[in-house]
Amino acid sequence: MAVDVRWATAGDAAALATVLCEMAVHYRQAPLDAERALSASQKWLGLESPAYPHFALAFVDGEVAGLASVAIAHPGIDLERLMFLKDLFVPDNARNAGVGRALIAFLADHCLSQGIGRIDLTTEDWNEGALRFYARLGVERHGQKIFLRLSGEALETAARS
Incomplete structure (x- = not known):
């Protein structure tokens, strides 16, 4: 199965919303309203500039199969930028098919090409599948x-202090 990974653009809002709704259920949150998720996706993707991507989407046979949400942080004490991987999510029907690995490879390649020294991430302590994957x-x-x-x-x- 070929996995295509790319930075999300405004035209990918529906795909992003689909994955966000599936992700909420996986992470034991209340189901998201699909229209609200679409509206948020349109807003976020409309605000992003190509120079500062935040969402990478994976597609298999034209269908969305995974998401990576990232932020680039500027230098710390080592004077190297880092990528913070906020979320890596692959829906149940696409797991164990190389989608997560393709998303990580895409992000790692981006880091290397842009002089970003590392990827930092977190996962829940109960998420045994993610811990094994990482x-x-x-x-x-x-x-x-x-x-x-x-x-x-x-x-x-804090805002008032």
Whole structure:
């Protein structure tokens, strides 16, 4: 099976929305409203510039088969940019077919061609499939950082302080 991976463009909003809806269910969230997901996808893809991509989509036989959501962070103490992989998602019907590996290869190639030194990522501790997948790729587990989140009421308080 051939997997085609590319940076999402405004024309891919429906494909992105489809994957976002499937992803919400997988990650044990309330199902997303399809129209809301499409509206958000159109907005996000319409705001993106080709120089700063955020979504890579994988397609098999013209059908969307996976998503990688990324952000590029500028230099830290090592003066190298990094790619933060926020989400890598492959729907159940496309798993174990090379889609995830194709998405990672696409991102890694982008990093190498753009002088980006590493890809950082997180996954849930309950997501055994993702942990096995990343282990097969040789992803290193780092215990130096603790994942933290500022949201909800704490985010509002921080904005007012």
